[in-house]
């Protein structure tokens with residue numbers, strides 16, 4: 196029988212392989228297919244968010260062909276009273292902080308080279324849009340393997356609503372969750388809004 200160390204080693208290589216595979220699939224999407232799926236995702240996010248009272252919403256600056264939430268924010272949320280913010284990695288392997296973003300604000304880069312607002316107050320999001328590399332039916336997600344969202348959700352009090360956002364090509368039977376993985380409240384893809392079944 197495998198020891199726990201062997202199991203966690205196998206899990207780590209399974210997750211690393213899944214990440215590589217699903218990032219490659221996403222980056223290989225045809226531009227028209229991505230645009231079409233993105234428009235549908237945006238419509239589903241509107242269904243989910245617009246009936247709510249405006250609050251503070253966190254999103255990630257899109258990299259590596261992730262869904263781009265900026266049009267939703269610019270055209271539907273900011274002028275209805277929502278405030279947008281972006282997670283900032285200030286220190287490697289530490290929880291992230293959130294910095295208010297506005298469309299015309301200056302940008303800088305975090306320690307991983309991801310665009311972040313150059314300045315601006317910190318805030319506490321009510322809702323977070325989390326990019327998905329892979330996800331499963333129980334609402335567990337894989338990102339780029341930094342553990343940043345799990346670390347951040349472990350310390351955010353009150354806990355924001357978490358909405359995983361990605362393409363159907365990220366869906367898998369199981370990401371093989373580990374004890375630190377925090378499940379999502381919702382997953383939104385071009386196939387619709389799903390409430391994870393746990």
Ligand SMILES: Nc1nc2c(c(=O)[nH]1)N(C=O)[C@@H](CNc1ccc(C(=O)N[C@@H](CCC(=O)O)C(=O)O)cc1)CN2
Pocket residue numbers: 255256257258261282283284291306307309326338339340341342343344
């Ligand atoms: N657009 C976007 N921004 C985001 C996230 C995300 O998923 N998407 N994050 C979600 O949590 C956080 C950053 N997560 C990261 C997790 C791991 C690595 C990382 O290990 N980078 C390696 C190089 C990776 C590579 O070569 O591709 C490194 O910097 O050494 C970077 C960022 C915050 N910002």
Ligand SMILES: Nc1ncnc2c1ncn2[C@@H]1O[C@H](COP(=O)(O)OP(=O)(O)OP(=O)(O)O)[C@@H](O)[C@H]1O
Pocket residue numbers: 210336337338339340341342343344345346347349375376
């Ligand atoms: N709450 C936590 N406290 C301490 N370490 C953590 C915590 N959450 C995650 N980690 C560490 O981060 C590592 C990477 O986590 P994981 O593989 O879940 O990343 P990910 O969810 O894909 O990344 P990201 O959130 O950055 O997109 C884990 O192996 C674990 O060691």
